[in-house]
Amino acid sequence: MPFDLIIFDCDGVLVDSEVISCRVHAEVLTRHGYPITAEQVFARFLGRSALAANREVEAELGRPLPDDFDAQLKAALFDEFAVSLQAVPHVAEALAAIAAPVCVASSGTPDKIRTSLTLTCLLPRLAPHIFSATQVAHGKPAPDLFLFAAAQMGAAPSRCLVIEDSVPGITAARAAGMTAFGFSGGSHCRDGHTEALIAAGAQASFDDMRQLPEMIRKFVPTPLRAR
Numbered sequence: 001m002p003f004d005l006i007i008f009d010c011d012g013v014l015v016d017s018e019v020i021s022c023r024v025h026a027e028v029l030t031r032h033g034y035p036i037t038a039e040q041v042f043a044r045f046l047g048r049s050a051l052a053a054n055r056e057v058e059a060e061l062g063r064p065l066p067d068d069f070d071a072q073l074k075a076a077l078f079d080e081f082a083v084s085l086q087a088v089p090h091v092a093e094a095l096a097a098i099a100a101p102v103c104v105a106s107s108g109t110p111d112k113i114r115t116s117l118t119l120t121c122l123l124p125r126l127a128p129h130i131f132s133a134t135q136v137a138h139g140k141p142a143p144d145l146f147l148f149a150a151a152q153m154g155a156a157p158s159r160c161l162v163i164e165d166s167v168p169g170i171t172a173a174r175a176a177g178m179t180a181f182g183f184s185g186g187s188h189c190r191d192g193h194t195e196a197l198i199a200a201g202a203q204a205s206f207d208d209m210r211q212l213p214e215m216i217r218k219f220v221p222t223p224l225r226a227r
């Protein structure tokens with residue numbers, strides 16, 4: 001077994017949330033006088049913090065969004081999650097077949113992560129080993145969150161594998177000195193997604209969670225180059 005810990009991203013890896021998130025984000029922004037499509041939200045804001053997105057919109061609008069904008073967005077998102085959110089296909093089987101310790105490391109708030117995992121019945125397999133970017137100084141693409149998760153779980157970064165669907169996530173994993181597999185099976189993934197993850201440093205890629213347990217067992221780490 002080449003790894004002591006498998007770290008899963010949440011959105012787009014455990015739960016198929018990104019299409020829903022972009023649609024709801026577009027609807028709420030449009031309602032506040034900033035007309036935008038889900039596709040445009042996807043291209044501009046996916047994988048970035050809510051704060052960065054709000055700043056950019058406010059700069060273009062020339063006025064601040066309402067104080068309760070984030071609360072409105074969260075309420076709309078949770079309403080839609082309750083109706084539509086699904087686990088990534090076969091991820092429960094994959095988790096059941098992985099013998100190594102597992103944890104979650106997500107840019108979402110603890111509340112959003114727990115809600116997502118509860119709605120998709122994945123929480124019992126993963127709790128309490130759930131880590132949020134709100135617990136560290138710098139979110140992805142900085143390595144902080146993955147290093148924090150590894151430290152909390154008692155694993156050396158070099159013995160950790162990260163499963164990620166975004167370029168900032170893969171970048172963060174490699175900056176943390178970890179192995180990264182790129183997952184492109186989420187319903188938000190388009191042509192070129194896998195190539196982008198490989199270019200960001202993913203050492204392997206896959207688009208079906210049924211492949212993952214065997215990929216983990218068979219992975220041969222590339223020997224570190226002498227410095």
Ligand SMILES: [Mg+2]
Binds near residue numbers: 011164166
């Ligand atoms: Mg993700």
